[in-house]
Amino acid sequence: MLILVPEMTGWLDALIQGVLLGGLYALFAAGLSLMFGVMRLVNLAHGDLIVLAAFVILVAAERLGLDPFVAVLVALPVLFVIGFALQHVLLNRTLGRDLLPPLLVTFGLSIIIQNGLLQIFSADSQRLRAGAIETASIPLGGGIAVGVVPLLTLLSAVAVIVFLNLVFYRTPIGRAFRATSDDLEVAQLMGIDHRRIFAIAMGIAFVVIAIAALYLGMRANFDPTIGPARLLYAFEAVIIGGLGSFWGTLAGGIVLGLAQTIGARIDPEWQILAGHLAFLLVLVVRPRGLFPRALD
Amino acid sequence: MDAGATKPTRSFRIETAGRSSRAAAAAAGVILLVLVLLPAVAGRNMIQDLIFLFYMLALAQCWNLLAGYAGLISVGQQAFVGLGGYLLFALTLLGGVNPLLAIPVVGLVCALFALPTALIVFRLRGAYFAIGTWVVAEIYRLAFAQFKTLGGGTGTSLAPSVTSSVPGIEWVKTMLDMRAPAARDVISYWVALALMAGTLAFVYLVLRSRRGLALGAIRDNEAAAAGLGVDIYRIKLAVYVATAAATGMVGALIYLQKARISPDAAFSVLDWTAYVIFIVVIGGIGTMEGPVIGAILFYLMEHYLADFGASYLILLGTLGILVMLFAPRGLWGLVAERYGLTLFPMRRRLVVCGSETISPEA
Numbered sequence: 001m002l003i004l005v006p007e008m009t010g011w012l013d014a015l016i017q018g019v020l021l022g023g024l025y026a027l028f029a030a031g032l033s034l035m036f037g038v039m040r041l042v043n044l045a046h047g048d049l050i051v052l053a054a055f056v057i058l059v060a061a062e063r064l065g066l067d068p069f070v071a072v073l074v075a076l077p078v079l080f081v082i083g084f085a086l087q088h089v090l091l092n093r094t095l096g097r098d099l100l101p102p103l104l105v106t107f108g109l110s111i112i113i114q115n116g117l118l119q120i121f122s123a124d125s126q127r128l129r130a131g132a133i134e135t136a137s138i139p140l141g142g143g144i145a146v147g148v149v150p151l152l153t154l155l156s157a158v159a160v161i162v163f164l165n166l167v168f169y170r171t172p173i174g175r176a177f178r179a180t181s182d183d184l185e186v187a188q189l190m191g192i193d194h195r196r197i198f199a200i201a202m203g204i205a206f207v208v209i210a211i212a213a214l215y216l217g218m219r220a221n222f223d224p225t226i227g228p229a230r231l232l233y234a235f236e237a238v239i240i241g242g243l244g245s246f247w248g249t250l251a252g253g254i255v256l257g258l259a260q261t262i263g264a265r266i267d268p269e270w271q272i273l274a275g276h277l278a279f280l281l282v283l284v285v286r287p288r289g290l291f292p293r294a295l296d
Numbered sequence: 297m298d299a300g301a302t303k304p305t306r307s308f309r310i311e312t313a314g315r316s317s318r319a320a321a322a323a324a325g326v327i328l329l330v331l332v333l334l335p336a337v338a339g340r341n342m343i344q345d346l347i348f349l350f351y352m353l354a355l356a357q358c359w360n361l362l363a364g365y366a367g368l369i370s371v372g373q374q375a376f377v378g379l380g381g382y383l384l385f386a387l388t389l390l391g392g393v394n395p396l397l398a399i400p401v402v403g404l405v406c407a408l409f410a411l412p413t414a415l416i417v418f419r420l421r422g423a424y425f426a427i428g429t430w431v432v433a434e435i436y437r438l439a440f441a442q443f444k445t446l447g448g449g450t451g452t453s454l455a456p457s458v459t460s461s462v463p464g465i466e467w468v469k470t471m472l473d474m475r476a477p478a479a480r481d482v483i484s485y486w487v488a489l490a491l492m493a494g495t496l497a498f499v500y501l502v503l504r505s506r507r508g509l510a511l512g513a514i515r516d517n518e519a520a521a522a523g524l525g526v527d528i529y530r531i532k533l534a535v536y537v538a539t540a541a542a543t544g545m546v547g548a549l550i551y552l553q554k555a556r557i558s559p560d561a562a563f564s565v566l567d568w569t570a571y572v573i574f575i576v577v578i579g580g581i582g583t584m585e586g587p588v589i590g591a592i593l594f595y596l597m598e599h600y601l602a603d604f605g606a607s608y609l610i611l612l613g614t615l616g617i618l619v620m621l622f623a624p625r626g627l628w629g630l631v632a633e634r635y636g637l638t639l640f641p642m643r644r645r646l647v648v649c650g651s652e653t654i655s656p657e658a
Contacts, residue, residue, distance in 0.1 A: 042423030044371070093621055099422045103369055104577055104620045111570060111613035115606035228565065232434060235427045239420070273438040276431055280416055283428075287419040 013144050014265040015258065020146065022237075022257030023154030024219065026250040027212035028230050029237035030160050031205040033249040036238065037168075038177045038201040039087075039095060041102055045110040046209075047231030052113050053079055053206070053213035054222050058126055068128040072214045076207055083206025088199040095198075110227065117224035128217035153215040157253065160208055161246045167204065168246075177201055229272075236279040242289025251290055255282070308648055320639035331489055335482040336472060343478075343485045345599070347553060350488035353591035354495040354546045355568065356575040357584075358539040361499050363573075364582035365511040366535040367518060369422075372429025374569050375413070375436045376406050376540045378562035380547025382440050385557055388458045390445065395462050399487065399548045406544025410537045418533070430565065437563035451558025459555050484553045491549060495542050500584060500640055502538075507531060515582055566609075574616050580626025584640035589628050 028050060035041045043049075056079060061071035090109075094101035136148040168174040179187040180194045188194055216222055216230070233256060241252025256275050263274020282289065335343060355377070363369045380402050387398040413432055420428040441449040459480060468479040502508050510531055513521035522528050547568075551557045561567070571594065579590025601608045623630055632638060 042427065044427070090617075090621075098624075099367075099369060100363070100581070101620050101624065103371075103423055103426055104573065105617050107371065107570065107573065108613040108617040108620070111566075112610050112617075115609040115613070118606045119610075228430075229434075232427065232431055235424075236431065239424065239428075269442065273435065273442075276435045276438070279431060280435070283416055283419050 009143050010265065012142075014261045016140075016144065016146060017150070018258035018261035019254050020150035020154050020257070021261060022250075022254030023150070023157040024212070024215055024253070025233050025237045025256050026157040026253030027153065027160060027208070027215060028234035029241070029249045029253050030157070030164060030246065031208040031212065032231075032234045033238050033241075033243075033246060034164060034201060034205045034208065037244055038181050039091075039198045040181070041091065041095065042106075044103060044106040044231065045113060045227075046106075046234055047229065048110045048113040048117075048227030049206070049209050050213050050216060050230050051222060051224060051227045052117065053210045054128070054217040055117060055121060055126070055224075057210065057213055057217060058128060061128060068130045068214055068218060071128075072210055075210050079206040079210045080203040083209075084199045084203040087202035088195065091202070092195050092198055110231075114224050114227060121224060123223055123225065125221035125223050126217070127221050128214065130218050134218060149215070149218050153219065156211055156215065157250060160211060161250050164204075164208070164246050173197070173200060233275070236275065239289055240279060240282045242292035244293035245291045248289060248291035248293070255290070317639055328489075328493060332486070335468075335485060340478050340481060343481050345595070347481070347485050347488045348598075349591060349595045350485075350492040351546050351550055352571065352575060352594065353587060354488075354492045355543060355572045356579075356587035356591055357492075357495050357499050358542050358546075359569075359572045360576045360581060360584075360587050361502070361511075361535060362539045364576065364586075365503065365508075365515050366532050367514055368532055368536060369426045370429040371426050371565065371569050371573070372417075372431070372433035373539075373543055373572065374563050374565050374567070375429070375433035376410070376543040377547035377550065377568040378433070378440065378559070379406055379409060379436055380544030381551030381557050381562045382443075382446060383544070384548035384551055385446055385452065385454065389452070389455065395458060395552050396483075396487065399545050399552075402548040403541040403545040406547075407537050407541040410540030411533075413540075414533055414536045418529070418536075433563055433565065437559045440562070441559040447558070449559060451556065451561070453557075454552070454555040459552075462552075481553075484549065487549050488553075491542075491546055495546075496584070496588075498538075498542070503584070503640075507534075511535070571612075574612055576626075577616055578619050578626055580628030580632075582625070583628050583632070585632070585638075586626045586628040590626070593627070 028047075031050075032043060032046050035043050035046075053075065056075045057068060057071050060066060060074045061068050064071065064074065066074065090105065091102065094105045130149070133148055137145040138148065138151070139145045166174075168177060176187070176192050176197045179190065179192060180197050184194060237252035237256050238249055239252070240255050241248030241250070255278060259278030260271045260275040263277075264271035266274075331346075334346075338346075355373070359370070359373055362373070383402045383405055384395065384398050387393040387401060388395050391398075393401065417425060417428040417432055440446065446452050460476065462480060462483050464483050465476060465479045468474060468482045469476060472479070472482065474482070503511065510521065510526040513524065513526055514528060514531065518528060547562070551562065575590035575594045576587050577590070578593060579588065580586025597608070597612070601611070604611075619626060625633070
């Protein structure tokens, strides 16, 4: 039997926690990856939307007295409709050859969501209370244990990726997603109503956002201002993984999570910085990411 | 114009200025002179308000050149505001450099930082570039939070010995019969005015030059510009580095005036990028006049509505979205479209002397 010295245990623990943290980042990133993939939308409000979804789950849990895992089921259809409407009413108008409108509209949206949440919920830290499961952990031996919630996060991330791949490659709507993504004009000629397709894609992205928000809210405190940082993590995971591949996004999230926990192990103040630097390093060494599929 | 009519043969010349723009140039000269002399009569509050207006306008004009012309939509310009502020603190507090001398040095150093930064973020295209610049700004913020000599995460203040060492304070005190803090504001005001006017003049001259023609071509259609032989990468790099230097100098001035810096404030995406984007978009992106209009409007809103806090920001965000959707060329775009007005002419018009003026889109 392998006997681990404490120093090694610490590092091994950091690696395991890094992979699990990567699951959370992959969840943040999956929705963004979907929007990139289908409508080529770079959504600067993505982080704020995750925080918004966390507040929706919070309200559902508190008002109806539900466990967060049940509350998210209540929130899912609501968020799907919000996403569908947002794309149909607002974001579809911004898509075109010019990059500026989608960027600026989502940037404005980010400011509106942040300040709207501040007005309604104040700047206080919130948390989704899930009872005993929050602190439950599974011992792996050698003084290392994995938390149940972090493990569920990673498993959910894998499930979401499998689900998205199934939707994309095994269903008629997925075929429409790929068609509009490959060539919008030809897809339209084939009778695809791209506005509806984009709205459905956004609805699905919001479902993924809701799942990400559930784990964001259970794993740590959140408040209305933390959205932009989540956007950056999600973006970094997508770029590290390579555009156009959901499995790449998962890998990107894990790389980011590992970089952060390893950085934090060296000096707690370096956690976030280490993640950003890993992103820059990938950009320098492999500008198209680790597992690129799309061409742009 | 009448002179051309007497010539027997038709001759051609290229002109950029029109009557309205010549009047605008004269007016700009008069306004500049009035602004220079203003501290003699204006109160301290007004001087401070104008400092704010000037540096926001300078930042907006830089972002306009970057995003409106070179197509480099950055949401990370706070990197250079913060870098400029921190470099000013480092040079004056640790290096003992005179604050006014430090500002141009800061510009130079910011350009040096911008070069390797550009080499990395330029690997990201279009919208990805935008978020990439934001990541870079975060890296700068987190890195400066590590400098314990400059206060780490909580920041630090300029020593009174530094703020009072700004040259000219004594002169202003005696000339305008002021106390030292007010005299310090007047010096900052003149520096802000110089930076603002300098930035405007720089952007205008760049846009009127050969490079400006190339930039206008990139703005209108990047692929076509490349096809006509414009070296897109080089020109974008030059614009990125030049605007970083200007933005850094403005940042240095902002924090000389504030005399207190912290990483969260100096690298704030809201203060130094969101507001700036708002100014440019509301006023009219891709025009010289737009940011001027936008900055004045923003100043008025900030003055009368900032007390509403979050609601004010919601209003700004909503206005930005509405303008982007329904008047993508901004307020100035609406005016220019309706009246065919340009105050800072960039278009080259072919004038056929003795016959009517042909004015093609340039």
